[in-house]
Amino acid sequence: MSREPTSQSTRALSGVPRDPTSRRWVAQLHARHPRHDQAVAKLHDMLRRAALHELHRRRGQLPGLAGPELEDVAEQCANDAVINIIKKVDDFRGLSRFTTWAYKFAIFEVSAKVARHSWRHQPPGTEALTLERLPDALAARPGDQVERREQLETLTRAVADDLTPRQREVFVAVALNDVPIDVLALELQSNRNAIYKNLFDARRRLRASLAAAGYPIAEQEGR
Structure with a gap:
């Protein structure tokens, strides 16, 4: 529930x-x-x-x-x-x-x-433009869609509730919005090491939150 x-x-x-x-x-x-x-x-x-x-x-x-x-x-x-x-x-x-x-x-x-x-x-050559190499796992099965949606809702709550403001800012920028580390460090008047540390801590907290909700993620998947 x-x-x-x-x-x-x-x-x-x-x-x-x-x-x-x-x-x-x-x-x-x-x-x-x-x-x-x-x-x-x-x-x-x-x-x-x-x-x-x-x-x-x-x-x-x-x-x-x-x-x-x-x-x-x-x-x-x-x-x-x-x-x-x-x-x-x-x-x-x-x-x-x-x-x-x-x-x-x-x-x-x-x-x-x-x-x-x-x-x-x-x-680019023709081979680089083909879609044949995309893994089958990218096509979600009907039964997986509900679980994936529930997992996404749990993750959204965890991002909002379980991260510090700085961890949330760094995670959303880097992991969700693809903002480069250098650009984010410039915006936050920080440095690459500090940004990486915040990102690592945010991912660790989110893995723990998902595991507690019944959605464990292997360590390598969170990297």
């Missing part, structure tokens, strides 16, 4: 941001807010810097792209990310800082542009 979410996890699931800064971001990015334009400009500048940082980190995948061209790609990434964030701002669930959630949009745009750049220089 599944237990009812606590008020804390209910807030997380309802999409109400936990911290006042995140609530302010969400409010100001709505078109009718009087500070909408200022919020958009601030968000764009933040994402442009994050995109540029990520592009420099991936410079080995970007032969021949440097200087003004790299700055232009970062600008394009920020433009596209801001547009998508404004469209989806009401999807923000509040499990992490708004800025951490927003970074994933910039990182996605960087990843897409890096891939396109790589393909122009070295197109």
